[in-house]
Amino acid sequence: MRAHLLTLGATALTILLLSGVAQAGENVVEVEMLDYGYHPAELEVTVGTTVRWVSAERRTSHDVYFPDEDMGSPRLFPDESWERTFDETGTFEYFCQPHENRDMRGVIHVIEAE
Numbered sequence: 001m002r003a004h005l006l007t008l009g010a011t012a013l014t015i016l017l018l019s020g021v022a023q024a025g026e027n028v029v030e031v032e033m034l035d036y037g038y039h040p041a042e043l044e045v046t047v048g049t050t051v052r053w054v055s056a057e058r059r060t061s062h063d064v065y066f067p068d069e070d071m072g073s074p075r076l077f078p079d080e081s082w083e084r085t086f087d088e089t090g091t092f093e094y095f096c097q098p099h100e101n102r103d104m105r106g107v108i109h110v111i112e113a114e
């Protein structure tokens with residue numbers, strides 16, 4: 001009997017974990033990189049959102065670099081993408097290192113989930 005209850009508990013936990021993963025997967029917002037710019041360049045998301053940068057360029061490559069944290073993506077070539085999940089509120093400014101002189105920059109505002 002005790003073993004049976006333990007099995008039920010483990011099953012419930014598994015279902016909880018799986019549903020949590022499914023919810024996280026739905027919360028993705030895309031930023032397109034095109035014509036030496038991020039579109040949209042300014043974006044507001046709630047905590048837990050994953051932002052996916054997708055390159056829609058045909059030739060050049062871009063990256064996504066967050067200077068305050070000294071972190072970011074590798075060079076992204078056409079059709080490549082990179083994701084970052086934002087787990088804390090705040091303002092996250094970033095720019096493209098190869099095209100900083102072209103003022104290729106963006107910002108993510110992460111706000112509390114309602």
Ligand SMILES: [Cu+2]
Pocket residue numbers: 036061062063096097098099104
């Ligand atoms: Cu660039």
